[in-house]
Amino acid sequence: MKKVIVLLLLVVFVAGLVFVADDACAAWRKNKDDEEKAEVVEKAAPAEPEAALICTFKNDEELGEFEQLYVSKQATFGRMGVLQAYFSMEQNNLMEIDRQMEEKFGFRMDPSKMYDLNRDNKEIRELGPIPVAPPTE
Secondary structure, eight states: OHHHHHHHHHHHHHHHHHHHHHHHHTTTTHHHHHHHHHHHHHHOSSOOOOOOOOOOOSSHHHHHHHHHHHHHHHHHHHHHHHHHHHHHHHHHHHHHHHHHHHHHHSOOOOTTEEEEEETTTTEEEEEEEOOOOOOOO
């Protein structure tokens, strides 16, 4: 099960990288893509409404700067998706551990408390709440 989830995370991560790389290469392929799109639009039966113009760029330098930011944002979205999937996987692992502990030992650990496992006496003791550091200014 873990291997499947890790494989899924890897696939999502690679797909994000491919998406980012494709966006970065888009500037070099612009002329060719524009010609292909024009041919497809001509062949399409119903005409779709044109997308609203959001922004225009003064020069290639400004466009390049925007493109770097845009690609960075898309890459961040991809990494966030991987991190969310990893976080969900770890939450599921914790729930499974809690289930097994409760089922086998009738014990559920409170994440806000500290515990001491004494192997010599074969016992676990609750030490109390985890100390909270005072806010620093």
